[in-house]
Amino acid sequence: MHGGELSGESITPRTGAAVVFYNPDAACVERANRLAATMHCVVVDNTPSVRAARELGLSDAVEYLPNGENVGIATAINQGVEALIRGGFEVAILFDQDSEPPASLFTELPMVIARANASGDRVALAGPAYDDARLRGIAPFVRFKWWTLERIAPEGDQPIDVDFLISSGSCINLRWWSSIGPMEDALFIDFVDLEWCVRATQKGFRVLGVPWVRMSHELGGEPVRVLGRAYPMHSPLRHYYQFRNVIALMKRSSMPMTWKSTELIKLPVRIVIYCFFPEQRKEHFAMVWRGVRDGWSGRLGVYRHG
Known part of the structure; x- marks a missing residue:
């Protein structure tokens, strides 16, 4: 057993x-x-x-x-x-x-x-x-x-x-x-x-x-390959939530500093991959930026237009 x-x-x-x-x-x-x-x-x-x-x-x-x-x-x-x-x-x-x-x-x-x-x-x-x-x-x-x-x-x-x-x-x-x-x-x-x-x-x-x-479990949509490595791709809206929530959580004292340090390394890499490699680059960049902005201001919940 x-x-x-x-x-x-x-x-x-x-x-x-x-x-x-x-x-x-x-x-x-x-x-x-x-x-x-x-x-x-x-x-x-x-x-x-x-x-x-x-x-x-x-x-x-x-x-x-x-x-x-x-x-x-x-x-x-x-x-x-x-x-x-x-x-x-x-x-x-x-x-x-x-x-x-x-x-x-x-x-x-x-x-x-x-x-x-x-x-x-x-x-x-x-x-x-x-x-x-x-x-x-x-x-x-x-x-x-x-x-x-x-x-x-x-x-x-x-x-x-x-x-x-x-x-x-x-x-x-x-x-x-x-x-x-x-x-x-x-x-x-x-x-x-x-x-x-x-x-x-x-x-x-x-x-x-x-x-x-x-x-067996699939993360995200069809992945993109960058420098030989596959990254799970999502819709612009999902990227909004990803970037918003990681910024919001990084601001919390309750989250481990070890996790925050890792996310600081990952963040610029994610921005490059998710904004410049998929189709609809403008849409992805706009939603990533909005997510960063809302996460910094603490605006959570369901995404609202405007």
Whole structure:
């Protein structure tokens, strides 16, 4: 058994899934239906229109929460988690609508949480390694260091303490949800998972990468290659949120100085790549600049024109 033997009193915690939709296609709906056949599944739909679950093709087993507008990934995750808490679940596994989790994820990650709870270990989150074939294959886990990230190969049969995990595929220990607090609504989309992980670790909780669980996951749109390296590309609007939120978080005293130092190195590189290499260069540059400006002034929430 990975990660040490379970004690006799440790049992698999009641586990549910929260999936965030945004303009889902038929494949996204089918993935949610398959998930609902194996565990309780809450689908939070951020699509800017209200449709019935049956109109979408969702199974009756899915708990469907349509927002009728894009309220952001943070708010949608919070809604899904709160629905699972109301249902008496102990663990919430988060998914983007296009995530392809392996079967092992649904047993291995909750059992990491179960072992932690049985031993009195304060583990807030456990997550898989992820594989994006378009970028660099299996991504390493990371810790914050001065001016760089420490990259840790996802190897071995023990969980690895890390500084943050991406939200999709991660497993939240709901025992500590109220102690840590919900995802930050005002960030809307980018750096939501990072801010929550930082908050959790600063309150004395652990964030664990689980190296023997691997999930396929694509970051962003079609990547661009610069000097032989692939960078995930996004829309101008996503770049607005990325740059706005990184500037806003860098101004906070609560964020680690090690992380800030790394972002200071990355920022000019990102500006060059995301403003001068994609198509629609003017649009990307305008939204990046607006994001920097709004982040500096502390203007968060959903993007508003003007």
